[in-house]
Amino acid sequence: MLQTDHYTTASDFINVSEYLRINAERFPDKPALLYPVRVTYRELEEKVNNFSAGLSSSGIKAGTRTLVMVPAGTDFFILIFSLIRIGAVPVMIDPGMGLKAMISVLSDLEPEAFIGIPKAHLMRLINPNIFRSTRIMITTGKISLIRTASLNNLPGISNIHYVTHPADAADMAAIFYTSGSTGPAKGVIYTAGMLKNQIDITRKQFGIGSDEIDLCTFPLLGLFAICHGNSSVIADMDMVHPAKLDPAKVIKNILDFGCTQMFGSPMVLNKLAEYGTRMQIYLPSLRKIISAGAPVHRNILESFRKLVPDDAEIHTPYGATEALPVTDITDSELLLIYSDQHKYEEGICIGYPVEPLDVKIIGITDDPISALHNVTPLPVNEVGEIIVKGPWVSPGYFKRNDADINSKIRDFTTNEKWHRMGDLGKIDARGRLWFCGRKSHRVITSEGTLFTIPSEAVFNRHPHVVRSALVGIKPDGSGLKKPVICIQLKPGFHPTKKLLKELIELGNSSGITKGISDILFKKDFPVDPRHNAKIFREKLALWAAKRVK
Known part of the structure; x- marks a missing residue:
């Protein structure tokens, strides 16, 4: 049952x-x-009401930038809802980016309040300079720390309604940092209106009703599930390092509680599919599966499909921290598209724009674009840069005017901003968007421009290849690069002269990759910790440059 009555009565708040x-x-x-x-909605609301009062008494008020470093769980959800109720600005950073990157981010953030587990506070004690602006420090643990209050000892209120901050749609509601997997981590500003629109559109787009039992594998979407009226099961996994998950534990979560929906990166789905297939497991309750964060390949869709009922839907939306979802498509259509094994050489189909979001393809440039009238949309099936505009697209980055200049395009006719996704793609005759790779990863050669997804698809056809990566090395004065294909082989296979010859012939058989003569083998690719799928091509290019003559 969709919550249409619920959201009609709630339409007047932000x-x-x-x-x-x-x-x-309601329930x-x-x-x-x-x-x-187990926490009921009444209990959760009471805790949020009390914590809102307690945090407010500690000095946190509307607009207070509050760094939150607490793992997904009861305390996390109570804290985030409490901070939002006060009108404070919760700031969330992915610890998986590493300590060095986190310190760099925090130096620019200047948090006014810091709420974290004791381990997180150790970073504050070791690096006090980056917390010079922090005047309120709260720990969720039982360990006492200098100048740090305990969350559980903050004064609360009982049987008194804490008045919710009356947010305006343009108010800053939260700052979510990108993972740093596709460039330096940046703080994405979420306005109150953006956050509300995102919650509403995910409910509508994925047909989420109030009776769902949600498997939470990503904290932000766990917040959405509570807003949708779902019952959430926090997955038995380390959400900071999802690649380390034990699939047996996560599948047990699904079976024990009869989870009806879940979000999981392609890596998570792949691990569950491999284990489920090996153990002959069936997941009869699972009806909605959402996978994003990296391209979801055909083999993952086919494998996971075997674990769930025929009427289950696997959605593979495309987006980013700055805008999610941008497009959506289900596995039933994707598997028809990919019945042609060479389809990936056209890019990866990532679906139809989610209305009312606008999507355009424009000419590729690394230069800032100050106004929309300076660009011309490209025709159907021509690869260019993806730009988007809509009610759940972030207006900008926190204290990163340089990033705003490079990523935002002003439409002076409507006074709206378009966001440059940093991705390349095309729109086909049916209105579907196809992803061809990151703009910064394209390789401009003397023969033309190579895009990562189509180029790699050619070499991925070889039965011994698990994945490949296109990188460019040795730029000359003109900015042109030499293309190199890095190959990761499947377990049990090793580089040989015969295999190298086969891969070169395979490359020459396609007009996309004809002429690529430099092929390197690497046991493991450097990948992002969050999804374990996005290849750090900059690191790979440095490695390749040392080996190509």
Whole structure:
């Protein structure tokens, strides 16, 4: 049952913590969280009400930038809803980016408040200079730290309604940092209106009803599930390092609680599919699967499809921290498209734009674009740069005017901003978007421009190849590069002269890759910790440059 009645009555508010209050009124005894602890909507609302008062008494108020370093769980959800209710600005950073990158990010952030587990506070004690602006420090643990209050000892209120901050749609509601897997980590500004629109569109686009049991593998979407009125199961996994997940534990979560929907990166789906297939496991309750964060390849869709009912839907939306979802498509259509094994050489089909979002393809340039009238949309099936505009697209980055200049295009006719996704693609005659790779990863040669996804698809056809990566090395004065294909082989296979010859012949058989003569073998590619799928091509290019004469 879709919650149309729920959202009609809630249409007059902007502060998304009100979703929790409404859900607590509608079904107070329903579990908001099922695992690892059971918390009803009434209990969660009471805790948020009390914590809002406690945090407010500590000095956190509307607009206070508050760094939150607490793992997904009961405390995390209570904290985020409480901060939003106050009107404070929760800031979330992916610890998977590494300590060095985090310190760099925090130096620019200048948080006014810091709430974290004791381990997170150690970073503050070791690097006090980056917390000079922080005047409020709170720990969620039982360990006492200097100048740090305990979250559980903050004064709360009982049986008194904490008044929700009346947010304006343009107010800064949160800052979510990108993972740094496709460039330096940046703080993406989420406005109150953007956050509300994102919650509403995910409910509508994926047909999410209030009776869903959600498997939470990503904290932000766990917040959405509570706003949608779902009951959430926190997956038994390290969400900071999802590549380390034990598929047996996650599948047990699904079976034990009868999860009806889940989000998982392609890497998570692949691990579950491999284990489920090997153990002959069936997941009868799972009806909605959403996978994003990296391209979802045909073999993953086919393998996971065998674990779930015929009427289950596997959605593979495209987007980024700055705009999600941008497009959507389900596996039923994708598997028809990819029945032709050479389809990936045209790019990866990532679906139809999610209305009312606007998507355009424009000419590729690395220069800033100051105004929309300076660009001309490209025709159907021509590869260019993807730009988007819509109600759940971020207006900009926190304290990164340079990034705003390079990523935003002003439409002076409507006074709106378009966001440059940093990705390359095309729109086909049916209105579907196809992804061809990151703009910064294209390789401009004397013969033309090579895009990563189509080029790599040629070499991925070889049965011994698990994946390949196109990189460019040794730029000359004109900016042209020499293309190199790096190859990762499947377990049990090793580089040989015969294999090298076969790969060169394979490359020459396609007009896309004809003439690429430099092929290198690497046991493992450097990849991002969050999705374990995005290849750090900059690192790979440096490695390749030392080996190509």
